[in-house]
Amino acid sequence: MRLKYVLSEVLTGLWRNVTMTIAMIITMTVSLTMLGASLLLFFQVNKMEDFFYQRVEVSIFLKADVTDEQRDGIKSALDGSALVKEVTYESRDDAWKRFQTQFKDAPDLVNATKKESLPESYRVKLKDPTKVKELTAEVGTMPGVSDVVDQQELLKKVFELLGALQTLALTVAIIQGAAALLLVANTIQVAAYSKRREVAVMKLVGASNWFIQLPFVLEAVFAGLLGALLAFGGLVAAKFFFIDGSLKALANVLLPIDWSSIWLMLPVLCGAGGLVSAITAWITLRFYVRV
Amino acid sequence: MTKTYPKASRPSLDDVSVNIEKGEFVFFIGPSGSGKSTIIKLLLHEVTPNKGKVVVNERDVTSMRSWRIPAFRRQIGCVFQDFRLLPNRTAYENVAFALEVIGKSKGVARRVVPEVLELVGLGGKEHRYPHELSGGEQQRVAVARAFVNRPLILLADEPTGNLDPDTSIEIMRLLDRINRTGTTVVMVTHDSNIVNQMRRRVVEIESGRIVRDQPRGVYG
Numbered sequence: 001m002r003l004k005y006v007l008s009e010v011l012t013g014l015w016r017n018v019t020m021t022i023a024m025i026i027t028m029t030v031s032l033t034m035l036g037a038s039l040l041l042f043f044q045v046n047k048m049e050d051f052f053y054q055r056v057e058v059s060i061f062l063k064a065d066v067t068d069e070q071r072d073g074i075k076s077a078l079d080g081s082a083l084v085k086e087v088t089y090e091s092r093d094d095a096w097k098r099f100q101t102q103f104k105d106a107p108d109l110v111n112a113t114k115k116e117s118l119p120e121s122y123r124v125k126l127k128d129p130t131k132v133k134e135l136t137a138e139v140g141t142m143p144g145v146s147d148v149v150d151q152q153e154l155l156k157k158v159f160e161l162l163g164a165l166q167t168l169a170l171t172v173a174i175i176q177g178a179a180a181l182l183l184v185a186n187t188i189q190v191a192a193y194s195k196r197r198e199v200a201v202m203k204l205v206g207a208s209n210w211f212i213q214l215p216f217v218l219e220a221v222f223a224g225l226l227g228a229l230l231a232f233g234g235l236v237a238a239k240f241f242f243i244d245g246s247l248k249a250l251a252n253v254l255l256p257i258d259w260s261s262i263w264l265m266l267p268v269l270c271g272a273g274g275l276v277s278a279i280t281a282w283i284t285l286r287f288y289v290r291v
Numbered sequence: 292m293t294k295t296y297p298k299a300s301r302p303s304l305d306d307v308s309v310n311i312e313k314g315e316f317v318f319f320i321g322p323s324g325s326g327k328s329t330i331i332k333l334l335l336h337e338v339t340p341n342k343g344k345v346v347v348n349e350r351d352v353t354s355m356r357s358w359r360i361p362a363f364r365r366q367i368g369c370v371f372q373d374f375r376l377l378p379n380r381t382a383y384e385n386v387a388f389a390l391e392v393i394g395k396s397k398g399v400a401r402r403v404v405p406e407v408l409e410l411v412g413l414g415g416k417e418h419r420y421p422h423e424l425s426g427g428e429q430q431r432v433a434v435a436r437a438f439v440n441r442p443l444i445l446l447a448d449e450p451t452g453n454l455d456p457d458t459s460i461e462i463m464r465l466l467d468r469i470n471r472t473g474t475t476v477v478m479v480t481h482d483s484n485i486v487n488q489m490r491r492r493v494v495e496i497e498s499g500r501i502v503r504d505q506p507r508g509v510y511g
Binding site for chain 2 (some may be wrong): 002005025057198199200202203204206208209211212269
């Protein structure tokens with residue numbers, strides 16, 4: 001009986017105030033979608049940092065007129081350096097092969113480029129990928145070195161962009177979240193007002209506090225959970241159409257977001273949506289409406 | 292016991308001490324603003340005294356934790372001048388509501404509610420809505436609702452205030468009948484006719500003080 005009573009109260013409550021319910025669900029959905037997106041971006045940036053910093057190399061390009069002596073000198077300097085983990089040498093032939101495969105879609109470029117114009121280089125992996133400046137100081141001025149290029153510089157820009165997107169999503173999530181919470185508080189007040197007679201009688205005859213408050217709290221939780229489900233749907237759709245769809249070309253720069261992190265968002269969003277609405281509703285009841 | 296409301300210049304009840312025995316029928320009389328309704332509020336634990344204690348059924352309820360209040364109120368029935376029925380529910384549903392919200396099953400309600408409606412003299416009118424009932428009948432529904440859980444105490448705050456004299460007397464007969472089942476009845480009123488007819492204990496309050504406490508009293 002109790003369960004049926006509570007559920008029917010919740011449904012009547014949501015329906016009685018249906019415009020507010022919809023507004024509540026929409027703001028919840030937007031807020032939680034943004035929360036989910038910003039969490040995914042956060043994971044993604046961390047994962048990409050790990051992934052790329054392990055692979056990132058510093059290229060030390062040698063001058064075209066480098067002598068064997070200079071080349072060996074650089075090699076032994078790198079081998080002796082405390083910063084260096086691994087050194088590979090890339091000859092002109094290697095560079096040419098790599099160039100051909102890398103730009104196989106652009107045969108004109110390949111044809112226009114002469115093998116002689118590609119420099120030979122040392123590819124260096126660092127023990128601590130952030131210590132590029134120190135390496136540059138060590139070998140940058142050695143004779144025969146033309147340039148020290150750090151791939152991280154490029155990655156940093158990508159990470160900065162992703163970080164900015166994450167901050168933006170989080171900001172929208174917080175603003176929309178605040179609006180959603182105000183709507184929850186308002187809905188609860190309206191619901192409590194329209195049921196004030198029932199509530200007065202219930203208090204008079206000694207209905208327990210949770211019994212009086214539960215239908216109101218569940219109304220808010222329902223909206224929160226529905227918002228979370230819709231937000232999850234939004235993330236799935238974004239993964240489907242956006243990340244696996246139109247952005248697929250960028251997949252080797254932006255590591256693909258895998259399904260497991262998307263699925264992880266379901267309990268996270270439901271938890272956040274449901275719990276926050278429940279707490280807001282309860283606080284409204286306890287301290288504002290004094291049901 | 293003393294009760295002062297915030298912003299009031301003088302206490303609503305000033306150093307008042309009353310002892311009501313189990314099964315008694317007590318009238319609290321006095322002019323408006325004398326503090327008699329405050330007694331009901333204190334007994335319901337809607338307000339707490341600033342000084343002194345309220346003891347109900349050998350239990351000090353003054354400092355009762357808020358989560359215990361619901362259980363405490365299940366021992367008390369309450370009737371008001373304005374009936375306080377739910378307009379969108381029938382007589383039956385109004386009474387059953389009081390049972391259902393304290394966790395009694397529909398089966399219990401089906402057994403007990405017709406019985407109590409019969410007791411208050413509303414047999415056959417179970418499915419009328421409050422607006423289809425007369426004032427006296429609505430008050431009977433309210434009495435049925437207050438009594439359906441067989442409380443130890445029935446509090447009545449000017450229950451005849453909105454009723455004509457004949458109907459008032461019928462309601463009083465009903466309260467008397469309930470009192471005879473062993474339920475303590477505490478009634479606040481300024482209806483002199485009723486007090487004079489009933490000849491029960493009368494406690495008169497004026498400006499927050501007891502000026503008279505008389506067994507088998509009259510309005511004075």
